[in-house]
Amino acid sequence: MVRRFPFGTDxxxxxxxxxxxxxxxxxxxxxxxxxxxxxxxVWEVSPMTVSSYEDSYLYRLRHSAAHLMAQALTxxxxxxxxxxxxxxxxxxxxxxxxxxxxxxEDLPKIEARMKELSKLDQRIVRIVAADRNEAxxxxxxxxxxxxxxxxxxxxxxxxxxxxxxxDVSFYDQQRTDRAGTHHRFIDLCRGPHVDTTKEIKHFKxxxxxxxxxxxxxxxxxLTRIYGTAFESAEELETYLHNLEEAKKRxxxxxxxxxxxxxxxxxxxxxxxxxxxxxxxxxxxxxTFMKEEQLKRGYDPVVTPHIANIKLYEKSGHVIxxxxxxxxxxxxxxxxxxxxxxxxxxxxxxxxxxxMRSYRDLPIRYAEFGTVYRYEQSGEVTGILxxxxxxxxxxxxxxxxxxxxxxxxGVVDLMKTVLSRLGLTDFRARLGTKDPASSKYIGHDDNWxxxxxxxxxxxxxxxxEYFISPGDAAFYGPKLDLIIKDAxxxxxxxGTVQVDYNLPExxxxxxxxxxxxxxxxxxxxxxxxGSLERMxxxxxxxxxxxxxxxxxxxxxxxxxIADRHVEYAAALAQSLRLDHKYRVHLDDRRETLGKxxxxxxxxxxxxxxxxxxxxxxNGTVGVRSREDGDLGAMPLQDFLSKIDG
RNA sequence: GCCGAUGUAGCUCAGUGGUAGAGCAGCUGUUUCGUAAACAGCAGGUCACCGGUUCGAAUCCGGUCAUCGGCUCCA
Numbered sequence: 001m002v003r004r005f006p007f008g009t010d011x012x013x014x015x016x017x018x019x020x021x022x023x024x025x026x027x028x029x030x031x032x033x034x035x036x037x038x039x040x041x042v043w044e045v046s047p048m049t050v051s052s053y054e055d056s057y058l059y060r061l062r063h064s065a066a067h068l069m070a071q072a073l074t075x076x077x078x079x080x081x082x083x084x085x086x087x088x089x090x091x092x093x094x095x096x097x098x099x100x101x102x103x104x105e106d107l108p109k110i111e112a113r114m115k116e117l118s119k120l121d122q123r124i125v126r127i128v129a130a131d132r133n134e135a136x137x138x139x140x141x142x143x144x145x146x147x148x149x150x151x152x153x154x155x156x157x158x159x160x161x162x163x164x165x166x167d168v169s170f171y172d173q174q175r176t177d178r179a180g181t182h183h184r185f186i187d188l189c190r191g192p193h194v195d196t197t198k199e200i201k202h203f204k205x206x207x208x209x210x211x212x213x214x215x216x217x218x219x220x221x222l223t224r225i226y227g228t229a230f231e232s233a234e235e236l237e238t239y240l241h242n243l244e245e246a247k248k249r250x251x252x253x254x255x256x257x258x259x260x261x262x263x264x265x266x267x268x269x270x271x272x273x274x275x276x277x278x279x280x281x282x283x284x285x286x287t288f289m290k291e292e293q294l295k296r297g298y299d300p301v302v303t304p305h306i307a308n309i310k311l312y313e314k315s316g317h318v319i320x321x322x323x324x325x326x327x328x329x330x331x332x333x334x335x336x337x338x339x340x341x342x343x344x345x346x347x348x349x350x351x352x353x354x355m356r357s358y359r360d361l362p363i364r365y366a367e368f369g370t371v372y373r374y375e376q377s378g379e380v381t382g383i384l385x386x387x388x389x390x391x392x393x394x395x396x397x398x399x400x401x402x403x404x405x406x407x408x409g410v411v412d413l414m415k416t417v418l419s420r421l422g423l424t425d426f427r428a429r430l431g432t433k434d435p436a437s438s439k440y441i442g443h444d445d446n447w448x449x450x451x452x453x454x455x456x457x458x459x460x461x462x463x464e465y466f467i468s469p470g471d472a473a474f475y476g477p478k479l480d481l482i483i484k485d486a487x488x489x490x491x492x493x494g495t496v497q498v499d500y501n502l503p504e505x506x507x508x509x510x511x512x513x514x515x516x517x518x519x520x521x522x523x524x525x526x527x528x529g530s531l532e533r534m535x536x537x538x539x540x541x542x543x544x545x546x547x548x549x550x551x552x553x554x555x556x557x558x559x560i561a562d563r564h565v566e567y568a569a570a571l572a573q574s575l576r577l578d579h580k581y582r583v584h585l586d587d588r589r590e591t592l593g594k595x596x597x598x599x600x601x602x603x604x605x606x607x608x609x610x611x612x613x614x615x616x617n618g619t620v621g622v623r624s625r626e627d628g629d630l631g632a633m634p635l636q637d638f639l640s641k642i643d644g
Numbered sequence: 645g646c647c648g649a650u651g652u653a654g655c656u657c658a659g660u661g662g663u664a665g666a667g668c669a670g671c672u673g674u675u676u677c678g679u680a681a682a683c684a685g686c687a688g689g690u691c692a693c694c695g696g697u698u699c700g701a702a703u704c705c706g707g708u709c710a711u712c713g714g715c716u717c718c719a
Contacts, residue, residue: 093714104649209714210647217716221646224714252712256655265692265710317719323645324718342719371719376645377710379717473719492718524719561676589676597680611678621678629679 053089057194058231062087064124064193065114065200065229066094071173071185072113073225077102079147082187083154083213083222090239090488091228095211097154098223107205110225114203122173122197127186135159135168135188142186143170154213155188173197202236203229249486251536252382254544258602260535260552261383270380270387272532277552280582282390282531284550286368288420289392289528296413298366298394303346305370309336311345315502316441320474326374326387343369344524347395348506351520356510361520362402366394368531383532384491390531396523397508403498403521407457410496410525414481415463417494417527421538422547426493427482428463430454431471439474442501450498450521451477473524475501481529486540491533497524545603545625548642553584556599560592560611568610571620571635579639596623606642 053059066085069092073080077098085094096102129135139155162168171193172186194200205227213219230236247253255261260278267273274282290300309328312318318325321341329337340346347365356363370390379385398406418426433440433447440447454477458465465479472478478497482490499522502508509517528534538546548554555575559568565587572585584604586595592609599607609621619632622641633641 102648207713208648211715212646215716217646221715223647226714263711269710315719321719344719373718376717378645378647378715381712385718475719487713497719558679560678563676591675591677591682592679593677594681595679600680607679609679613678623679632678 059087060192060194061200061231062092062229063189063191064197065203065227066092067124067171067173067185067187067189067193068114068117068197068200069110069205069225069227070094070096070187071117072110073098074145074147074185076110076113079151081151081153082143084158091206091226093211093224093226095213095222095224097220102208102223102225104208107208107225111203111205114200117173118197118200120175120197122175122183122185124193124195124197125172125174126191126193127170127172129168129170132159132168135170138170138186139188142184143188145185158188200229202231202233203227204236204240243487246486246488249540249543250382251384251486251539254539255382255536258539258544258552260539263382268387269377270375270385272383272386272388278535280552281535281546281550284552285528285531285534286392289368289417290366292413292416293364293366293394296364296409297362298364301347301350301365301367303343303350303367303369304340305372306337306339307346309338311349312338312341314505315345315348316474316505317341317345320439321373324374326372339372340369341373342371343367343391343393344395344502344522345506348502348508348522351395351397351508352506356397356520358399358510358512358518361510362396362398362406364394364396366392369393383536384485386532389533391526392528392531393524393526396525397503397510397520398523399510399518400521403453403523404457404460406523407453407496407498408461410523410527411457411461411463411479414494414496414525414527418481421534421550423483423538423541425483428458428465429471429480429482429492430458430465430467431473431478431480432467432469433472433477434470437470440472441475442504446500446504447472447477450500453498454479454496473497473499475499476524478524483537485537491537493529493534493537494527495525495529498522499524545605548605551603551605552582553602553604554582554606556584556586556602556604556607558586558592558595558599558607558609560609562589564610564612564615567615568608571608571610600625606638608638 063086066087070082070085073094073096074082077096077100079099081097083095083097085092127138129138136156136159139152139159140149143155144151159168169189169191170186171189171191172184174182174184176182205225207226209224209226210221211224212221228236228239230239255278258277259275260281261272261274263269263272293300306329309318325341326339329339346369347367350365351363368390370388372388375385375387380387383389396406396410418424430451432451457463458479463479471480476497476499478495480492481494483493484490500519503519503522508520508522510520512518538550546552555572557568557572557575559565568587569585572583575581575583584599586599588595596607596609603625605625607623609623611621614620614632617632618634620635620638621632622630622638624630
C-alpha cells in the first residue's frame with residue numbers, strides 16, 4: 001500500500017532503523033507503520049492494527065521507557081529488585097520489589113530522574129549471551145551493578161522461564177561521561193528497544209499498584225509503577241485529556257447526575273438503589289428482552305431469593321464459592337438457608353418436577369433473577385460489579401441432537417440484542433478448561449463435547465472468537481461477550497455456557513423415543529449478562545445520552561409562562577396516554593433558558609416548548625438533544641418525525 | 645483480601661496548628677420570560693468515624709470504615 005502524506009505530517013522516528021517507523025494520517029486519524037520511503041513525500045505504509053502494535057515503534061518506545069524508569073529506580077532506591085517491565089495497551093509498567101515503600105508522591109522525583117537520564121543520550125545496545133551459563137553470570141555480575149546478587153532474584157527466575165533454544169538477550173543503556181568514565185544499566189530483556197534513551201521524551205508516570213509476582217496471589221506482592229509514553233508531546237497531551245474526558249463518562253458520576261441509581265453506606269457496599277429514571281431504564285430493557293424471548297419460545301419462571309443450602313451443595317457451588325457467598329442464615333435446630341448466588345438449581349428443580357419426554361425438549365426457562373455474591377471489597381465497581389444484581393438468565397434443557405441449533409439460536413439472540421442496544425465494539429471469548437487447574441468438575445469427554453459444540457456453532461454462524469484457557473465456568477466452557485468501559489477496561493457482558501455436568505450431578509432425564517431415559521444437555525445464557533452491568537456500560541457508551549427508545553424520559557414539555565401550564569399539562573398527558581411516550585412536564589417557575597439548560601443536561605432527547613404562539617397555532621417548539629432548536633411545527637409533524 | 649490514593653454543606657471544590665468558606669442546588673420573596681444559568685435574601689457542616697499529641701486539631705500521629713486506581717477473583 002502506498003499513500004502520499006502532506007509534507008510535515010509524517011516522519012521517520014528513528015534514523016537508525018528507517019524500516020520500522022510510524023506514520024500518522026491526520027485527515028483520517030489512522031496510524032500506519034511505514035515500511036519504506038519511496039521519495040521525500042511518499043512512504044509505503046500499512047495500516048497499524050491492534051495485532052501489529054507489538055511491531056510498532058510506539059511499542060518499543062514504551063518498552064524502553066519502562067527500562068529508563070527501572071534505571072531511575074535503581075539509582076533512587078539502592079537494593080531494589082527488578083522483576084518485569086513490559087509495554088501495555090496504553091503505556092508501560094515495571095514490577096519491582098523495593099526496599100522501602102514507593103508512594104505516589106515519589107513519582108515526580110522518579111520522573112525527573114528519568115528526564116535527566118533520557119537527555120544523557122545513552123545508547124541502547126542489544127547483547128546476546130552465548131549460552132545459559134553466560135546469561136546467568138551476566139545477570140549476577142552485570143545487571144546487579146555491584147549491588148549484590150540478591151537483587152537479581154526475579155531475573156534469575158525469568159531466565160529459567162526462557163524457552164530452551166531461544167536467545168537470551170540483554171539491553172544495555174550505556175554512556176561515557178566527560179571524565180571518560182563508562183556508565184551502564186543492563187537488564188535481561190527480549191526487546192526490542194529504541195536506539196537511544198534520547199528518544200524517550202514524552203512520558204508520564206501514572207500510578208502505583210500492588211501486583212503479585214507472576215500474577216499468583218500465593219506469591220509475593222510487588223510494587224507496580226504504571227506510566228505512559230508517546231512519540232510527541234501533543235499525543236501525550238491528547239491522551240491525558242481524553243482520560244479526563246472519559247472520567248466524566250463514568251457511569252457512577254452519570255448515574256448520580258442523571259438520577260439513575262445511588263449507593264448508601266447505610267444499605268451496604270455494592271448494593272445499588274435504583275432511582276425512578278434508572279428503574280424506568282431497567283423496565284424498558286426488561287420488556288425488550290422478554291418480548292424477544294417470547295418470540296423465541298422461552299417460558300418465564302419465577303423463583304425465590306433464598307434457598308436451602310443443600311441445593312447448592314448438590315450443585316457444587318458451595319464448595320467452589322463458599323467464601324464468595326453472603327453469610328448463611330443458620331439455625332442449629334432447623335435448615336440453613338442462603339441468599340441465591342445464581343439461578344440454575346431452581347430451574348433444574350422445575351425441570352425435575354415432572355417426567356420429561358423427548359417431545360417436550362427443548363425447554364427454555366427464563367427469569368430475571370436477582371442474585372447476591374459477596375465480592376471482595378476491592379472488587380466492587382459501581383453497578384459494573386455489584387454484590388446484588390439481576391441476571392437476564394435462562395436455562396435451556398436440550399437433547400444432544402438439538403444442542404447445536406439451540407446454541408446457534410442463543411448466539412443469534414445475543415447478536416439481536418447487541419445490535420438493538422447499538423453495541424458494535426465487542427469481542428467474543430471462548431473460555432476453556434485449564435488442564436492444570438483442579439477447580440473443574442465432570443469428565444473430560446463432556447468438556448471436549450461441550451467445547452466442540454461451541455466452536456462448531458460459532459463457525460456456523462460466523463461469530464469470531466478468541467480462546468482463553470482457564471476462563472471456563474467450573475461446570476463447562478463458555479462463550480462470553482467482552483466490552484470495554486469508558487476507561488478502556490474489559491468487562492464480561494453476555495454469556496452462553498454449554499453444560500453436561502450439572503445434568504449429571506442432578507441426574508436429569510428425559511424419556512427418549514426408545515422409551516429409555518436419556519440425559520439432557522443444559523445451556524446457561526444471559527445476553528445482557530446483568531441488567532446492572534449492561535446499564536452501567538450503556539451509560540458510558542452513550543455518555544448518558546440514551547437512544548430514544550431507551551431514554552427514561554423521552555420528551556420534556558416546557559411551558560414558557562404560568563398561563564401556558566394548563567395547555568402544556570394536557571399535551572403531556574396526551575403524549576403519555578395516546579402515544580405511550582415517557583414525558584416529563586417541567587412546570588417550574590424558572591426562566592425558559594434555565595429549563596432548557598437543565599433538561600439538556602439531563603440528556604432528554606426532545607423538548608417541546610409551549611408559548612402563546614403554539615397555543616394559538618396548534619404547534620410545538622421542538623428542540624432536539626443533538627440538533628438544538630428545530631423551530632415551531634405542528635404537533636403531528638413532530639409525532640411523525642419521532643415515529644420514523 | 646492485598647498495594648497505592650482520596651474522604652470538608654445535597655453537588656463541585658478552597659481552606660497546612662488559632663472562631664469552618666465559595667459557586668451551584670435548597671428555601672422565601674420579586675420577576676411571567678421564545679431556545680443552555682433572572683434578581684435579592686435566608687438557611688445549610690460533630691470537617692467520614694474512633695483514639696492520641698497539643699493551651700488549642702479540618703490541619704500532626706495511630707486505628708477503623710467508605711470510595712477511587714491497580715492486583716487477585718468473578719458460578
